[in-house]
Amino acid sequence: MESPRPLPRVHGVHRVDCVVIGAGVVGATITQQLARRGVRVALIDSAPGIGGGCSYANAAIVAPHHVTPLATPALLREAPVQMLRRPPAVRMQADPSLVPWAGSLVASAAPRRAHLAGERLSKLAAESTRLHCGLADEGLSPTLRKTGAIDVYLRPPRRRHAELLSFERLQAIEPSLAPVAAGAHDTEEWTLESRSFVKAMLDDASSRGADVFFGTSAQRLLTEHGRVVGVAAEGMTLLADHVVLAAGLGSATLAAQVGVNLPLRGGRGYVIDVAAGDHAPTLPVRIKEHRVVVTPLADRVRVCGAIEFGDERRPMDPGRAEALKTVAARVLPGLEGAAVIDRWAGERPCTPDGVPVIGRSTKVGNLSVATGHGMWGMVLAPVTARMITEAVVDGAEPADDAWLGPDRYDGRRTGYDRALSTT
Ligand SMILES: Cc1cc2nc3c(=O)[nH]c(=O)nc-3n(C[C@H](O)[C@H](O)[C@H](O)COP(=O)(O)OP(=O)(O)OC[C@H]3O[C@@H](n4cnc5c(N)ncnc54)[C@H](O)[C@@H]3O)c2cc1C
Structure with a gap:
């Protein structure tokens, strides 16, 4: 700090x-x-x-x-799938104090x-x-x-998306990408x-x-x-x-x-920063199925994701941050083996x-x-x-x-x- x-x-x-x-x-x-x-x-x-x-x-x-x-409604539809994914993008600890809060979230x-x-x-x-x-x-x-950003799908998305781009078009925008099924480019980011x-x-x-x-x-x-x-x-x-x-x-x-x-609860997210090598992406890449985001910054590449609800005082699990890096390296192979600069978990006030x-x-x-x-x-x-x-x-x-x-x-x-x- x-x-x-x-x-x-x-x-x-x-x-x-x-x-x-x-x-x-x-x-x-x-x-x-x-x-x-x-x-x-x-x-x-x-x-x-x-x-x-x-x-x-x-x-x-x-x-x-x-x-x-x-x-x-999308959260209710997707959360069960995200909980079962490996690594899970959404987690909810069995904590009785979360029940009224989660009930209110569902009603909202x-x-x-x-x-x-x-x-x-x-x-x-x-x-x-x-x-x-x-x-x-x-x-x-x-x-x-102003960098813009791309969303990538490892498998063809089930919901039709008007502006889906082929891998070839995506790679022309971000050359460090490994093959993916499809993606989209938002220039206003x-x-x-x-x-x-x-x-x-x-x-x-x-x-x-x-x-x-x-x-x-x-x-x-x-x-x-x-x-x-x-x-x-x-x-x-x-x-x-x-x-x-x-x-x-x-x-x-x-x-x-x-x-x-x-009635605030912490929605824990994980961050792992790695050294920016020659193959760092030039713009943020979101890996949609895993809700993992990779963002190039001045002196590092940041990988982050997950949202977990539970006892906010529980210790950070460094393995969760490493798992995000593994997912990121499937799409951006240049991150494989990149030196880790920082690992962190933070509670989003929700x-x-x-x-x-x-x-x-x-x-x-x-x-x-x-x-x-x-x-x-x-x-x-x-x-x-x-x-x-x-x-x-x-x-x-x-x-x-x-x-x-x-x-x-x-x-x-x-x-x-x-x-x-x-x-
Ligand atoms: C993995 C991850 C990815 C995210 N990505 C994005 C993103 O891309 N874009 C985006 O917009 N947002 C993103 N967010 C969310 C964003 O970071 C948070 O919404 C934001 O940081 C919340 O800011 P805040 O100022 O409300 O709270 P905090 O940053 O938590 O600040 C609160 C401050 O209050 C202080 N404090 C607490 N209690 C007391 C007290 N009693 N007396 C004095 N001081 C006190 C704390 O020390 C702290 O410094 C992400 C969050 C995570 C975890």
């Missing part, structure tokens, strides 16, 4: 306009946007440096056309609801991608590259390395006066008369007019302290309705929440930051996106359904 610059730990009581909890891609982008709007903001993160949570590593892809809710996969959520999420992803490009144009996102993105956001925020404190765990949200007034953190108390909870999976414990129920939580709480004044982005936190970070900044600075109610608000798990679920179908 690396820190943008070492900051002295300040003890005592401090007053700022806004405290952001969590320096992953989501919290870092929110901090940058707030600082840009002239808000005096303090960002705290319990980790010693960048990458304490899920934003340590990911597939590094900004693919707006692929952003869908986790809960879809009802076709009409999934369709509406999918349409709205697609719009947010398109807008967010435009914002990513804007950040890059300003020199604030040094690793964003970008790669972006998450830690460098977080660092760029924090550097810009700091240059605009934001204070960034690593090694500073938020322990308690402070409230008075139903409003949040600050955060008691390790070694300091931060008093603020507004608090933004963007602590990934860690958001649930803090939200519960003020009566906001965020909601039971499969869409993120973004917005201001109606229950607790001056608390905003930005978490639960699951598989798509990096794509959606800029649009999330814009929505939260508007809530903090302008007091704006996100009329079109009220369905994403943090109070939707209040036991009745009516807010989510009503907002989803009527706004």
Whole structure:
């Protein structure tokens, strides 16, 4: 882990306009946007440096056309097949605490609801991608590259796909490919390395006066008369007019302290980084049957995949990461024998309705929440930051996106359904 610059730990009581909890891609982008709007903001993160949570590593892809809710009819259809695959792309531990969460995920996969959520999420992803490009144009996102990506099928896909390409056409696009049955090429995709993105956001925020404190765990949200007034953190108390909870999976414990129920579970994914040799791919390759993604980055090739639900404290199984590399080498033989640089497993913060939580709480004044982005936190970070900044600075109610608000798990679920179908 690396820190943008070492900051002295300040003890005592401090007053700022806004405290952001969590320096992953989501919290870092929110901090940058707030600082840009002239808000005096303090960002705290319990980790010693960048990458304490899920934003340590990911597939590094900004693919707006692929952003869908986790809960879809396709998930219900495909999950059993993916569980039986070798290596399994989906796993669910026999953990009784997962049952209500999984039941809610299945209910949320009802076709009409999934369709509406999918349409709205697609719009947010398109807008967010435009914002990513804007950040890059300003020199604030040094690793964003428009690369396109290809999807490959080892066997002819059962569902017809209008834009399927032959192996020969695919190989003309990506020469390092071994024979596959078919594939597709999406030119509207970008790669972006998450830690460098977080660092760029924090550097810009700091240059605009934001204070960034690593090694500073938020322990308690402070409230008075139903409003949040600050955060008691390790070694300091931060008093603020507004608090933004963007602590990934860690958001649930803090939200519960003020009566906001965020039923988040970790969807574990694995990453294995290998040295980029002469035969590294030139653009991301997704191996569709196995849900494995191979992404070339500046100094390495990243292979990642799998989604597993279970006890988030279980140790990482390095064999799972190695198995992904074996799958990748079947399609990209240049990866066979490539030296391993890093292995990692991260918990995607996942909601039971499969869409993120973004917005201001109606229950607790001056608390905003930005978490639960699951598989798509990096794509959606800029649009999330814009929505939260508007809530903090302008007091704006996100009329079109009220369905994403943090109070939707209040036991009745009516807010989510009503907002989803009527706004
Ligand atoms: C294998 C894999 C591949 C992926 N591929 C992609 C992809 O290609 N594109 C994409 O868009 N997304 C992808 N994702 C998802 C994406 O990485 C996540 O959605 C995103 O990183 C979540 O960011 P976050 O800021 O919400 O949470 P995190 O990155 O988890 O950040 C939360 C931060 O909060 C801190 N924190 C927690 N509790 C406290 C506390 N009490 N006090 C202070 N700080 C606290 C943590 O230390 C952490 O730094 C992938 C994920 C995985 C695992």
